[in-house]
Amino acid sequence: MARSESEILADVRRGDMAALGELLEIHQTRVFNCCFRMVGNRDDASELTQDAMLKAIEHIHGFNGQSRFSTWITRIAMNLSISHLRKRKLRKAASLDATYGGNGTPDDQGTSLRQKIPDTREPAADWSVQQKELMAHLHTALSRVEDDFRAVLVLRDIEEMDYDQIADVLAIPSGTVKSRLFRARLALRHEMLALSPPQRGKDATTNTDTQTSQR
Amino acid sequence: MIDRYDEEEVLGFIEGELTHEQKVEFEKKLVDDPRLRNLVAHLVLDRHRLRHLPDEQAPPVVMDAVNQAVERHMLLGSTPGEPPAAQAIRLRFTRWAAYGGIAAMIAVVATIVFQTLYNPGVMNLAIRTHKFTGAGPESQTTVGGAQTPPLALAEKKAAEGGASGALPPPLPTIPESIGQTAAGETLHAGPSRLDESRRRSEEIAGHPSAAAGAAKPAESALAMKTEADSANDQKQRNNEKPDAAPPESLAKAEQGEETRALKLLDPKNTPAAPAAAATNTPAAIEAPDAAPKTKTAAIAQDHEGNETRQSDLQLVIVSASPAAAADQVRDWAKQNQAEVLTDRSDADTAAVEKQTPEQHADKQLPEQRRMVLILSRGQVVQLADALTRKQTNQITLMAPTRPPAAAAPTDELRDKSTGDNASGAKSAGADLPPPASQPADALAGRTGGETRIDRYLDSDRVVLPILIRAAQDTANATTPQDESTPTAEPGKK
Numbered sequence: 001m002a003r004s005e006s007e008i009l010a011d012v013r014r015g016d017m018a019a020l021g022e023l024l025e026i027h028q029t030r031v032f033n034c035c036f037r038m039v040g041n042r043d044d045a046s047e048l049t050q051d052a053m054l055k056a057i058e059h060i061h062g063f064n065g066q067s068r069f070s071t072w073i074t075r076i077a078m079n080l081s082i083s084h085l086r087k088r089k090l091r092k093a094a095s096l097d098a099t100y101g102g103n104g105t106p107d108d109q110g111t112s113l114r115q116k117i118p119d120t121r122e123p124a125a126d127w128s129v130q131q132k133e134l135m136a137h138l139h140t141a142l143s144r145v146e147d148d149f150r151a152v153l154v155l156r157d158i159e160e161m162d163y164d165q166i167a168d169v170l171a172i173p174s175g176t177v178k179s180r181l182f183r184a185r186l187a188l189r190h191e192m193l194a195l196s197p198p199q200r201g202k203d204a205t206t207n208t209d210t211q212t213s214q215r
Numbered sequence: 216m217i218d219r220y221d222e223e224e225v226l227g228f229i230e231g232e233l234t235h236e237q238k239v240e241f242e243k244k245l246v247d248d249p250r251l252r253n254l255v256a257h258l259v260l261d262r263h264r265l266r267h268l269p270d271e272q273a274p275p276v277v278m279d280a281v282n283q284a285v286e287r288h289m290l291l292g293s294t295p296g297e298p299p300a301a302q303a304i305r306l307r308f309t310r311w312a313a314y315g316g317i318a319a320m321i322a323v324v325a326t327i328v329f330q331t332l333y334n335p336g337v338m339n340l341a342i343r344t345h346k347f348t349g350a351g352p353e354s355q356t357t358v359g360g361a362q363t364p365p366l367a368l369a370e371k372k373a374a375e376g377g378a379s380g381a382l383p384p385p386l387p388t389i390p391e392s393i394g395q396t397a398a399g400e401t402l403h404a405g406p407s408r409l410d411e412s413r414r415r416s417e418e419i420a421g422h423p424s425a426a427a428g429a430a431k432p433a434e435s436a437l438a439m440k441t442e443a444d445s446a447n448d449q450k451q452r453n454n455e456k457p458d459a460a461p462p463e464s465l466a467k468a469e470q471g472e473e474t475r476a477l478k479l480l481d482p483k484n485t486p487a488a489p490a491a492a493a494t495n496t497p498a499a500i501e502a503p504d505a506a507p508k509t510k511t512a513a514i515a516q517d518h519e520g521n522e523t524r525q526s527d528l529q530l531v532i533v534s535a536s537p538a539a540a541a542d543q544v545r546d547w548a549k550q551n552q553a554e555v556l557t558d559r560s561d562a563d564t565a566a567v568e569k570q571t572p573e574q575h576a577d578k579q580l581p582e583q584r585r586m587v588l589i590l591s592r593g594q595v596v597q598l599a600d601a602l603t604r605k606q607t608n609q610i611t612l613m614a615p616t617r618p619p620a621a622a623a624p625t626d627e628l629r630d631k632s633t634g635d636n637a638s639g640a641k642s643a644g645a646d647l648p649p650p651a652s653q654p655a656d657a658l659a660g661r662t663g664g665e666t667r668i669d670r671y672l673d674s675d676r677v678v679l680p681i682l683i684r685a686a687q688d689t690a691n692a693t694t695p696q697d698e699s700t701p702t703a704e705p706g707k708k
Contacts (some may be wrong), residue, residue: 021285025278032273046274053281057288138264157265182226185258194263 009069012060022061024053027070030159031077037154038081039088040143048084052077067168074159075169078151085147141191149184158182220244220251229258241677529680530595530601533609537584537683540602544586544681555588556678560584584683591676598679609686 005026011019031052035044056063056073063072143148148170155166161175171179227233410633461535534540541558550557561581591599600609 015286017289021282023283024281028273028278028281029270032277033271036271037268042271042274045271046277050280052278053277054284057281057284115258124480134264135268138268157262158268160266178226179222182222185226185229185261188265189254189257189260192257204515207368 005069009065013065018037020057023069024056024073027073028053030070031073034074034077034154037158038078038097038150039084039145040139044084048080050078052080055080066081067165071165071168074155074161078155079168082147084152087170137195138191141188141195144191144194145184145187148180149187152177152180153184153188223256225251228255229262244494347431356482530599530602530610530679531683532683533686533688534683537685541584541586544588544683546599547598548588548590551590551594551597553588553594553598555586556589557585558585559586583685584681586681588681588682589676592680595677595679626681 002175003021008019008023012023028049032049033053036042039045039048042170052073055076062099063069095166142153145153146186152166155161155169161169163177166172166177168175172180224233224237224241233241245255516527532544534542537560541560545555546557547553588598603610
């Protein structure tokens with residue numbers, strides 16, 4: 001008989017570590033997806049998920065129950081992901097999208113490293129080719145938007161949180177969440193248009209509108 | 216272009232948060248504006264795609280590490296969040312324990328300081344209580360019957376003397392011994408204690424039996440002093456200004472409270488003396504309480520750490536022949552290995568004052584002798600007993616008196632104590648004026664804290680001053696004279 005999350009939490013507060021393991025296993029997929037959508041890499045997402053759960057074990061008595069456990073652990077995962085992204089930016093790694101020649105310098109062939117690396121993070125094969133390509137574009141576009149925008153989009157659309165929960169996780173006001181969410185959607189649309197082959201006359205106006213809004 | 220539209224309205228439409236009316240109104244805008252309609256359609260589509268992104272399954276290694284961490288905490292028997300909480304409680308308890316300890320130490324120190332500053336006798340009382348509680352013959356009457364506690368003795372005396380003649384009961388504490396240092400100096404315990412001492416002096420002075428007997432200058436001065444104090448007290452009670460300057464005769468009384476003891480030197484002043492005279496039995500040996508705790512034995516550590524002990528008793532022998540009594544004392548001392556420190560003769564100053572001009576012209580002064588013996592405490596009673604068996608003496612063993620001022624006798628004893636021979640001491644003392652209570656002064660060691668006779672003695676030996684006085688009249692000669700002693704000369708008073 002499966003117990004509810006509140007019952008498991010009650011056991012956790014009584015010091016039942018087995019219950020804590022059970023609770024973390026329930027939220028494992030959610031945390032991993034959150035990290036994966038944020039960092040765009042399975043290995044990094046696995047590492048961040050592990051770190052988030054260990055932090056949850058370490059600070060479980062800091063969870064006072066004012067928010068939901070999912071919100072609490074998502075906040076941990078989101079903070080870790082943002083910190084990871086910042087560190088990755090600081091490393092000044094070579095851009096995967098820059099074109100390089102044979103000697104490692106940018107060349108004129110327009111071949112990027114991303115295109116040379118086999119993508120092992122693609123969805124399952126039973127998807128249709130069109131949808132598979134669409135999801136790949138969406139994933140790529142999501143990884144290209146700014147971190148703050150991506151975080152709002154992930155929390156809103158993937159984690160399906162409401163504005164207050166997003167505000168709680170990101171520690172920003174709800175009004176800022178709405179504004180940031182709208183701008184994030186426009187930014188995602190802009191990236192999607194950039195990745196998609198231009199459709200004559202159809203998306204031109206949309207592309208122009210989103211570029212105007214980005215400014 | 217998008218800036219022309221309301222962000223909240225567009226977002227609300229995308230998120231499905233608009234009311235029905237708002238939604239209808241916005242759809243009208245969409246119909247009118249195909250660019251907006253195209254943008255919104257793509258935004259809704261992107262949202263839909265994001266929401267339907269497939270969930271990625273976490274690799275199993277993630278939960279492996281998590282399960283290992285959970286098991287580690289379970290095996291260690293500690294809840295992950297427990298250590299900080301337990302540590303906080305422990306820190307809180309430690310902090311409060313430290314605060315409590317500091318507060319207790321401050322309270323103890325403050326109490327000690329307060330007690331020391333406002334009640335300086337406490338320390339001496341503690342020392343005295345530790346070393347002297349109920350011990351030693353000096354605190355109780357030991358001759359002529361069972362030992363009687365001082366308080367009981369005083370109450371007995373009060374009962375014998377009646378309501379008017381009763382001596383005042385002893386103080387419940389040891390007020391006059393409190394505050395005496397090892398050097399014999401009195402630490403004034405404050406006005407209240409001084410007032411208490413004065414009150415006792417008044418009571419003693421007002422005692423009928425104290426007014427009788429051999430009157431001494433100090434005694435008369437005390438009587439005047441106490442009368443003046445009583446008058447001043449009465450005036451103070453009546454909110455009147457007390458007399459500014461006391462009579463000059465009170466100067467002697469101001470020198471100390473020893474004059475109270477002088478009253479008791481006279482056997483007639485003691486309640487037990489008449490009974491002894493009537494029954495021709497050895498006279499009472501006054502316990503120090505009879506002279507109300509003038510100087511109980513004081514033991515304390517002086518500034519050099521030596522234990523000093525002063526005699527708390529003075530043996531008063533009223534004899535028809537002081538010379539014969541002195542011989543008896545000397546013989547006894549020789550037989551009992553007691554040391555005679557001082558033996559000299561002087562005139563009875565009290566009697567001189569009472570002399571008639573004729574007696575003064577004839578220079579018929581009553582003789583009195585002063586001796587100082589060093590003997591053990593037990594021998595004090597033996598000596599008194601031996602002298603009483605002679606049936607020629609009336610023995611009173613009582614507390615010594617404080618001298619008015621006597622540095623020379625102390626010097627004499629100091630010489631003795633530092634190793635000079637006894638003859639030198641005697642010769643030095645022969646030229647001294649006859650103070651009223653020279654030995655007691657010497658014993659009190661009030662001359663500046665140099666080497667004193669007290670230090671010459673070990674703790675088991677005491678210095679016993681002996682005053683041998685001639686009987687003032689034949690009627691007061693309570694015992695028949697011994698054949699070996701010369702007959703008292705009636706003319707020599």
